[in-house]
């Protein structure tokens with residue numbers, strides 16, 4: 001007979017607890033999901049007598065057979081044997097894979113939950129038919145999970161098993177829903193191995209209309225994510241940067257015309273300055289650090305800045321809440337990992353933030369970007385930047401991080417390096433006064449948020465526009481006769497940000513000749 005060919009694309013894991021299923025009938029919800037396009041079903045019953053679970057499995061099998069979709073049983077090899085369904089899914093605390101295989105024989109499907117590279121390699125070696133990798137994002141459905149590994153953790157597992165020569169199919173699980181499904185598939189992809197699908201509980205089981213929810217998820221799992229269309233490949237040969245510079249004026253004009261919301265969760269030092277920079281570039285600032293508020297604010301068409309300059313544990317919880325709200329709404333997020341390597345709390349914060357959502361832009365100095373990349377063993381001093389990399393190493397680092405995160409990465413410094421993983425630009429504009437005033441790096445994050453909130457197409461071009469606007473304003477301000485140092489520089493800088501915007505709105509682009 002042999003093993004059935006399995007399509008893992010949209011994997012339903014059932015949950016009959018009242019919090020998820022409500023008062024609906026389990027089989028009716030499963031049938032609706034099958035109509036909607038679920039490709040494999042796992043019956044997951046954590047409570048109940050054996051006879052009861054067997055009865056549930058038999059009933060469910062009538063439905064899955066009707067749709068010709070495999071049925072697996074969570075944990076319970078005995079139940080799978082009793083009903084002769086297609087296989088089981090076992091966790092790390094369940095029966096050994098080899099024992100399950102001996103009991104079930106070669107033709108049954110055995111999936112294994114893994115959350116580390118070691119567990120994954122062991123499962124592949126032991127002949128698992130597929131891996132369930134998780135937990136991707138924190139989820140209310142399962143709170144006793146071992147580890148939140150984020151898309152970066154999934155990608156690392158895929159990369160390592162492929163390197164070891166295994167082609168075992170894999171799905172990921174934990175917090176996947178319609179708002180993040182495409183990002184998850186996209187971000188989890190390693191250069192040598194992609195995910196075969198996603199496993200979902202609540203986004204289907206708890207949906208008001210499970211069939212419609214599944215249809216939507218199935219469609220999303222097929223199409224390319226909208227945000228990838230954002231990277232215009234026709235700029236990939238833009239070696240001298242002319243094409244990207246030409247996009248700066250439309251970006252700035254659009255901020256001017258649309259006044260996007262710039263929602264800042266930022267540090268104590270720069271609140272006022274960042275709000276003034278937002279106003280000067282034509283955005284509407286709100287400084288709101290309370291995570292619950294993000295559920296409303298994310299609906300206003302703006303972008304979020306998470307600047308962890310004054311992070312503490314409650315602040316971190318707020319960032320994660322806001323990040324999820326913006327991700328859910330599909331609105332952009334700028335992450336400024338201030339002082340990322342300086343303390344263990346900050347390193348933990350970077351990990352938590354990166355594991356809990358998608359960041360459209362990551363900006364930081366060399367030390368911060370190194371920490372985000374994960375290869376920095378040196379402890380940063382305060383939040384000042386120290387430099388050890390040469391220009392080509394910096395370009396390589398931002399390109400690799402952007403390519404890994406599928407986003408835009410900006411490393412600030414005397415020369416800024418910015419990349420979307422394909423195109424990488426070095427920008428030499430700016431003035432030393434920017435380094436003598438506190439919060440200029442942070443407020444650049446605010447300017448970037450305005451640009452990506454109002455961008456129409458190219459995300460990298462929007463970031464470059466914000467950098468040019470900001471740094472050329474600094475040059476023009478520093479050259480003013482009344483500016484004699486960092487103190488007089490600040491008001492002149494705000495003026496120049498404003499004047500550049502006004503000039504650009506009139507299509508006077510003389511300032512851009514400095515780019």
Ligand code: 3NM
Pocket residue numbers: 013113132133134135136139140141142145173174175176199200201202203
């Ligand atoms: N296993 P939802 S997370 C059943 O990490 C399960 O192994 C997990 O539920 C793991 O799709 C999880 O509602 C629950 O987030 C996933």
Ligand code: MG
Pocket residue numbers: 074075089090091092093094
């Ligand atoms: Mg289990």
